Amino acid sequence: MRYVRIFFLNFQEAFSERGRSVVWFLIALFNPLLYFVFWYAATGSGNHNIAGWSIQTISSYYFLLIIAGSLFQSFADEQIGYWHIYQGRLTNYLLKPVSYYAMNFISEIPWRIIQGFFGVIVFLLMKLFFGNFIVMTSDVQTIVLCICISFLAYAVSYAVKAVIGISAFWLTDYYGLAEGVSMILLISGGFVVPLRFLPSWIEKIALLLPFPYAMYFPILAWMGKLSVGELFQVIGMQIMWILLFFGLFTVLWKKGVREYSGVSQ
Amino acid sequence: MIMKQYIRVYWKLFFLNVTSLTAYRSGLISNLISSTVWALFPFISIFLLTANTPVLFGWRREEVIFLSTMYAVYYGVFQMVFAKNFLRLAVLINTGEIESFFLKPIDGQFLVSVSRVGVTAFVRVIIGIGFGYFFGKQLGISVSFIDGILLLIALFCSLMLLYAVWMNILLFLIWNPKLSNLVEVLFTISGMARYPSNMYRMVNETLMYVLLPLSLTTVVPVKILFHNISWQDYFLLGGVSIVLCGIARLFWLFAMRFYTSSSS
Numbered sequence: 466m467r468y469v470r471i472f473f474l475n476f477q478e479a480f481s482e483r484g485r486s487v488v489w490f491l492i493a494l495f496n497p498l499l500y501f502v503f504w505y506a507a508t509g510s511g512n513h514n515i516a517g518w519s520i521q522t523i524s525s526y527y528f529l530l531i532i533a534g535s536l537f538q539s540f541a542d543e544q545i546g547y548w549h550i551y552q553g554r555l556t557n558y559l560l561k562p563v564s565y566y567a568m569n570f571i572s573e574i575p576w577r578i579i580q581g582f583f584g585v586i587v588f589l590l591m592k593l594f595f596g597n598f599i600v601m602t603s604d605v606q607t608i609v610l611c612i613c614i615s616f617l618a619y620a621v622s623y624a625v626k627a628v629i630g631i632s633a634f635w636l637t638d639y640y641g642l643a644e645g646v647s648m649i650l651l652i653s654g655g656f657v658v659p660l661r662f663l664p665s666w667i668e669k670i671a672l673l674l675p676f677p678y679a680m681y682f683p684i685l686a687w688m689g690k691l692s693v694g695e696l697f698q699v700i701g702m703q704i705m706w707i708l709l710f711f712g713l714f715t716v717l718w719k720k721g722v723r724e725y726s727g728v729s730q
Numbered sequence: 731m732i733m734k735q736y737i738r739v740y741w742k743l744f745f746l747n748v749t750s751l752t753a754y755r756s757g758l759i760s761n762l763i764s765s766t767v768w769a770l771f772p773f774i775s776i777f778l779l780t781a782n783t784p785v786l787f788g789w790r791r792e793e794v795i796f797l798s799t800m801y802a803v804y805y806g807v808f809q810m811v812f813a814k815n816f817l818r819l820a821v822l823i824n825t826g827e828i829e830s831f832f833l834k835p836i837d838g839q840f841l842v843s844v845s846r847v848g849v850t851a852f853v854r855v856i857i858g859i860g861f862g863y864f865f866g867k868q869l870g871i872s873v874s875f876i877d878g879i880l881l882l883i884a885l886f887c888s889l890m891l892l893y894a895v896w897m898n899i900l901l902f903l904i905w906n907p908k909l910s911n912l913v914e915v916l917f918t919i920s921g922m923a924r925y926p927s928n929m930y931r932m933v934n935e936t937l938m939y940v941l942l943p944l945s946l947t948t949v950v951p952v953k954i955l956f957h958n959i960s961w962q963d964y965f966l967l968g969g970v971s972i973v974l975c976g977i978a979r980l981f982w983l984f985a986m987r988f989y990t991s992s993s994s
Contacts, residue, residue: 484906484908485908485909485911488911488914491915491918495918502937503925503929506786506929506930506932636756638757638760640760640761640764641767642760645763647767648767648771651771651775652775657775657779662781662782663778663781664781667778
């Protein structure tokens with residue numbers, strides 16, 4: 466029940482700050498649109514394919530990336546690393562009778578829902594005006610699995626970012642690490658180009674990382690590019706990454722809290 | 731005389747920033763890593779985007795990458811001189827703390843714009859110049875003394891143009907202080923200058939004209955080095971930057987009349 470209360474309190478805050486959410490959403494909007502413009506121009510206004518993908522497939526990918534970027538992508542590292550540890554506000558949360566991991570996980574969901582909602586609106590407008598540019602699955606079984614994959618995508622993203630955030634126990638200024646991981650996320654998560662377009666050796670490395678399971682595969686799932694077997698495989702991998710990073714977080718948390726001084730920088 | 735005074739103040743501010751950066755070693759290392767990562771990212775993304783396409787919008791792959799190097803150089807200088815100040819300006823407007831800048835015996839806009847220096851962003855400039863030199867050699871670009879002077883002037887105009895665009899947009903925060911995260915959107919929008927303007931024209935003519943000021947900032951310096959620049963290009967870049975800087979100054983004076991100093 467307390468987590469439900471945390472969710473609704475954060476929902477109120479996120480809703481009262483909806484102007485800021487719109488601005489955050491613009492960032493999730495501009496990059497995919499820019500890459501779409503690039504491919505549209507690169508394919509000669511959509512007249513030829515790139516790596517077997519038509520302009521319809523490419524545009525679907527980037528339009529869905531707008532929603533995925535605002536709905537699945539967690540920013541828990543900043544909340545934990547900067548606001549709580551670097552600023553010394555973690556002390557308040559250590560005294561509360563809730564799991565720190567679960568509290569942050571739930572606190573961010575309202576922000577994702579509101580920003581994702583803007584993404585859905587833009588996507589629907591795109592579908593309305595450029596309907597023939599968007600390919601999506603319509604199979605009910607696939608849609609149900611896609612919803613599971615979407616929720617797990619946020620959980621994967623959160624688990625990774627939470628671990629980066631608590632690195633601030635030792636690094637204090639954790640931004641260097643966060644920026645390095647962000648770059649790997651942008652490339653291996655499929656933010657710049659679909660992994661299929663990457664040179665094969667980079668694609669192979671990217672598939673060994675958790676990031677494609679937080680962004681790339683959920684988008685492919687919604688596009689209907691994965692079979693039911695592959696969808697279950699993605700879910701399995703997502704659960705594996707969540708457990709792995711949750712385990713890592715638990716170990717690091719126990720050690721990190723002993724390092725925490727509560728003094729802000 | 732006044733110019734000399736401003737240069738002396740800037741010099742002092744620069745050393746204060748260096749001192750404060752070196753005071754925290756972990757902060758310095760973190761900043762250096764972050765600058766290196768973001769210096770490399772435009773090149774990596776262009777490499778990946780162009781991996782399947784040898785010719786883009788009439789530009790060869792190497793030429794598009796060379797365009798990125800030019801972007802990296804002037805954007806690196808922008809990060810060094812202005813970016814941190816714009817991040818702080820957004821916060822100052824939100825928290826209602828700009829007035830301390832008006833109490834100093836120096837122009838408020840100048841002080842707000844340059845008092846913080848992103849010292850570690852020099853890494854971006856160096857990496858940009860390094861890549862530029864490498865790809866310039868591959869493209870057989872030779873730079874004469876005159877080219878060098880013209881290039882420096884063009885890069886200065888590009889820098890001022892970008893400054894003016896950011897200032898003109900961020901001043902709207904005076905009326906909406908809560909939207910201080912608008913500055914993050916500007917980082918994203920500025921990245922649009924990495925691509926040739928033809929790319930936008932192929933999608934929509936209007937889009938190209940909207941993004942023209944940003945495209946000019948990289949395309950004109952590159953045209954100087956490719957020796958296919960016309961006088962219209964010089965006048966366009968120079969003219970647009972002077973006009974936008976003038977508007978930024980007038981808008982600053984106008985917006986400050988509505989500044990209430992109350993925190994949101």
